[in-house]
Amino acid sequence: MDVDLDGAATYPAHWEADVVLRDGGTAHLRPIGRDDVELLQEFYAEVSPRSKYYRFFAAMPTLSEREVSRFVDVDHDHKVALVAEVAEKMIAVGQFERIDGPRPRAEVAFLVQDRHHHRGIGQLLLEHLAQIGRELAIEEFVAEVLPDNTGMLQVFRDAGYEVKGGFEDGVVAMRFAIDATETSVGVMLAREHRADTASVQHFLGARSVAVIGASRREDTVGRMLVRNIVLGDFQGRVYVVNPAAGSVAGMPAYASVTDIPDEVEIAVIAVPADAVPDVILDCAHKGVRGVVVVSSGFAESGREGRALQRRVLRLCRTYGLRLIGPNCLGVINTATDLQLNASLSPLMPPRGRAGFFCQSGALGVAILENVSRRGLGLSTFVSAGNRADVSGNDLLQYWEEDDSTEVVLLYLESLGNPRKFSRISRRVSRRKPVIVVKSGRTTQGVPMGHTVRSSEVGPVAVDAMFRQAGVIQVDSIDEMFDVAQLLAHQPLPRGRRLGVVSNSDALALLANDAAVATGLEARWVGDLRPDADAGAFEHALDEALDDPEIDAVLAVYLPPVDTSGTEVANVLAVVGEQSDKPVVSSFLAAEGVPELLRVPDATGSSAGRGSVPSYSSPAAAVVALAHAASYAEWLARPEAEPEPDDEVDLVAGRTVVTRALSQAYDGRALTDAELHDLLAAYGVQLWRRLPVADEEQAVAAGAELGWDVILKSTAEHLRQRPDLAHVWRNIDNEEEMRDAWRTMTQSVLAPGTEPGFVVQRRAPAGVSLSVKGVEDPLFGPVVSFGMAGFVSDLLGDTVFRIPPLHRQDAAEMVREIKAAPLLLGYRGSEPVELTAVEDLVLRVARLKNDLPEVRSLDLSLVMAGPHGASVLSAEARVEPATDARSDWFVRRLAEPLPDTLPG
Numbered sequence: 001m002d003v004d005l006d007g008a009a010t011y012p013a014h015w016e017a018d019v020v021l022r023d024g025g026t027a028h029l030r031p032i033g034r035d036d037v038e039l040l041q042e043f044y045a046e047v048s049p050r051s052k053y054y055r056f057f058a059a060m061p062t063l064s065e066r067e068v069s070r071f072v073d074v075d076h077d078h079k080v081a082l083v084a085e086v087a088e089k090m091i092a093v094g095q096f097e098r099i100d101g102p103r104p105r106a107e108v109a110f111l112v113q114d115r116h117h118h119r120g121i122g123q124l125l126l127e128h129l130a131q132i133g134r135e136l137a138i139e140e141f142v143a144e145v146l147p148d149n150t151g152m153l154q155v156f157r158d159a160g161y162e163v164k165g166g167f168e169d170g171v172v173a174m175r176f177a178i179d180a181t182e183t184s185v186g187v188m189l190a191r192e193h194r195a196d197t198a199s200v201q202h203f204l205g206a207r208s209v210a211v212i213g214a215s216r217r218e219d220t221v222g223r224m225l226v227r228n229i230v231l232g233d234f235q236g237r238v239y240v241v242n243p244a245a246g247s248v249a250g251m252p253a254y255a256s257v258t259d260i261p262d263e264v265e266i267a268v269i270a271v272p273a274d275a276v277p278d279v280i281l282d283c284a285h286k287g288v289r290g291v292v293v294v295s296s297g298f299a300e301s302g303r304e305g306r307a308l309q310r311r312v313l314r315l316c317r318t319y320g321l322r323l324i325g326p327n328c329l330g331v332i333n334t335a336t337d338l339q340l341n342a343s344l345s346p347l348m349p350p351r352g353r354a355g356f357f358c359q360s361g362a363l364g365v366a367i368l369e370n371v372s373r374r375g376l377g378l379s380t381f382v383s384a385g386n387r388a389d390v391s392g393n394d395l396l397q398y399w400e401e402d403d404s405t406e407v408v409l410l411y412l413e414s415l416g417n418p419r420k421f422s423r424i425s426r427r428v429s430r431r432k433p434v435i436v437v438k439s440g441r442t443t444q445g446v447p448m449g450h451t452v453r454s455s456e457v458g459p460v461a462v463d464a465m466f467r468q469a470g471v472i473q474v475d476s477i478d479e480m481f482d483v484a485q486l487l488a489h490q491p492l493p494r495g496r497r498l499g500v501v502s503n504s505d506a507l508a509l510l511a512n513d514a515a516v517a518t519g520l521e522a523r524w525v526g527d528l529r530p531d532a533d534a535g536a537f538e539h540a541l542d543e544a545l546d547d548p549e550i551d552a553v554l555a556v557y558l559p560p561v562d563t564s565g566t567e568v569a570n571v572l573a574v575v576g577e578q579s580d581k582p583v584v585s586s587f588l589a590a591e592g593v594p595e596l597l598r599v600p601d602a603t604g605s606s607a608g609r610g611s612v613p614s615y616s617s618p619a620a621a622v623v624a625l626a627h628a629a630s631y632a633e634w635l636a637r638p639e640a641e642p643e644p645d646d647e648v649d650l651v652a653g654r655t656v657v658t659r660a661l662s663q664a665y666d667g668r669a670l671t672d673a674e675l676h677d678l679l680a681a682y683g684v685q686l687w688r689r690l691p692v693a694d695e696e697q698a699v700a701a702g703a704e705l706g707w708d709v710i711l712k713s714t715a716e717h718l719r720q721r722p723d724l725a726h727v728w729r730n731i732d733n734e735e736e737m738r739d740a741w742r743t744m745t746q747s748v749l750a751p752g753t754e755p756g757f758v759v760q761r762r763a764p765a766g767v768s769l770s771v772k773g774v775e776d777p778l779f780g781p782v783v784s785f786g787m788a789g790f791v792s793d794l795l796g797d798t799v800f801r802i803p804p805l806h807r808q809d810a811a812e813m814v815r816e817i818k819a820a821p822l823l824l825g826y827r828g829s830e831p832v833e834l835t836a837v838e839d840l841v842l843r844v845a846r847l848k849n850d851l852p853e854v855r856s857l858d859l860s861l862v863m864a865g866p867h868g869a870s871v872l873s874a875e876a877r878v879e880p881a882t883d884a885r886s887d888w889f890v891r892r893l894a895e896p897l898p899d900t901l902p903g
Helices: 034-045 049-056 065-072 121-135 150-157 182-204 221-231 273-286 303-318 361-374 392-401 418-428 459-469 477-487 505-518 534-546 566-578 618-636 650-663 672-680 695-705 734-747 790-795 807-816 834-850
Strands: 017-020 026-031 079-086 089-099 105-112 140-145 164-168 171-177 208-212 237-241 251-254 266-269 290-293 322-324 330-333 340-343 351-358 378-383 407-412 434-438 472-474 497-502 521-524 552-557 583-587 689-692 709-713 727-731 757-761 767-776 780-787 798-801 854-865 868-878
Touching (some): 026 303, 034 089, 079 121, 140 150, 182 330, 208 221, 221 340, 273 290, 392 418, 505 521, 505 618, 767 834, 834 868
Parallel strands (some): 266 290, 552 583
Antiparallel strands (some): 079 089, 330 378, 767 854, 780 798
């Protein structure tokens, strides 16, 4: 623990966290302090006698001065305590205190106000205390619990740790190691999922809505919101808040939300930006669960707006509310038993099976118009605007369990927490397709002036993350809807073989060209004439669908003169409904799901499963099928099992990093010896290399290594030169070393340059590779693989993945680079042992996933051959961990935007 100049422990601000509770509300966790005496006593007064007895094993109506001191006098090392707050009131406290023993351990205890029981607060406190314990090198927690305190016993048993102990002296004595395990992390993520889902449910399932800022004037935003909710046939209760009006749109108006006699679940706020904080306070006092702020004038407007947005978000977090917006379009739920249109869009989209999330409010209206025009239909829609709080990650959690949503659509302008998005989307994509349009690629999707962090690896990391997670990435909103209307109505293809049925040779050729470009194998089925009738089309379609060598069918219909195509449409509709292969069309160049090709859903109000989507061109249809085929291939991959870690010594690896940072807090490069130990902890053997500064040292190094060595320059501008002029090979004795030294120093080094050389054993011939890992400010750990040398950098022949990786990920990386044939026996060369290369990639990925303090790790020269892979050259730098992984072992919400950004 850091100390100030007076020797006192400094306040550990990084332990503070905003968290989502089990019921979807929020709370703030922070370390306790001496200023919390009054707050603690108020908290304790509202705890029941029974809970007090469970905590202290004795009747204790009030806290003595000694007990108060035990709570608030902490040093953030030997004694640690966290409090949970809502509405500036303490609702829980959790603490641990070190105890003597053979291993570093501490006794942990909790106390939660009774009216806040069953909100998951005890589990959250335990998660955060365990993370602090790991930071302070504590290995084990112990606790004593009365046998009938079943709630607290359950907190410990359900935490995912291996709890040991039993009944002793009338209490249950428990102990457990607090190292994060696969089970404990899984438990944490499952709880996060339930909490995030519950918080979004308050918005999309709201049965009572207050519109704050509604006006009598027709052209106002508030009046528009009221009209859209009412005309959307909302099945819940709507309340209007306007202190200057007695009624709005024929509805009684209340002066404040607190004057509404009934419960209000969400509030839609449309008041001037500077009035929003006061409205948030009113909503908090009313007990509103969430607010949708459509008002503008926040972070999008500059420095003052960012400060105001930060204040609004802090108020929401303080009082336990979730926030959508500000500067957003609103939310929509088309469920027949709800029909909620709490948005600025006058258009209620048709009922469908796609959930849509976007950030831009202005773009949201155009999106909804496009949806309606295509006849696609949505289940739910959320426009998050500035995305101060609720984000695409929260919606992914909700849609994963939402039975009415079968396809997830995301229009993302930025990725607030890419690491969280990666782990959530990997899971969601297994259950339903996730289609993403990612804008702002030149800035990694981070609007300039809205963030202090940016990715160092850039768009390649985004692309790698999407591929790993099975996310379908498209280039435009139109392409997104093209793919969505296929996945929402037709089955997935079982392969990439496409049958084309067309009465136009020219259009069939376009389909064939598009298939070649997208990796599909196309062939024409049925030699249809331009005037082919419905019977001819039906025969050709049946032939294609019955062919086991065809996985999907594209029907292209260009009608003859004075022909409506209704009969052909009827044939297509019947075939599409009955087929177990996807059937798509370019029917009369229509875009969407035409009425003639629809199969009504259960309600009869929108297109159901089996409807045949149509595209404006054969090429658009083929591109959509190619995306669907790639997604089907990803789904067919077995879910990877974690790689065994028998050869990994995490403690040894952490020791190297901790020792280095203790010597240079701001970070430094690791020495060769430290790097050797770090890699050895992960089962990677780094070849010895001896730095030499003169001819005599070079001779001595050669003798020490037993000759058959190389002499290599370490100058940056000479590394990995294709002519190998910086390396002298096959040095077998002193005479050859002296000759190599004199020649190299004369021919390679510029006059006056200090020689920088190393001597190393000669490696077997092979292919030179490079494996790197970096800690990216946005993505956390990122691993790359490619050929060694600058040619790969110049040509961009490097592939990326985001840990954790599995064997399948590593195998794909090794085979994905353009130069992969060199590893597979190109032109008669001996193939490389790919398993050894994959193992090395997996070990680097595991190291980077375990140790965020390893800022960069560069295995710049790996020689791979038929008998394995040898690491000949490596570098690494350690720095204090960033906040990119702040939510990895504990649940926490993203921090608000800072006020001090440029712009």
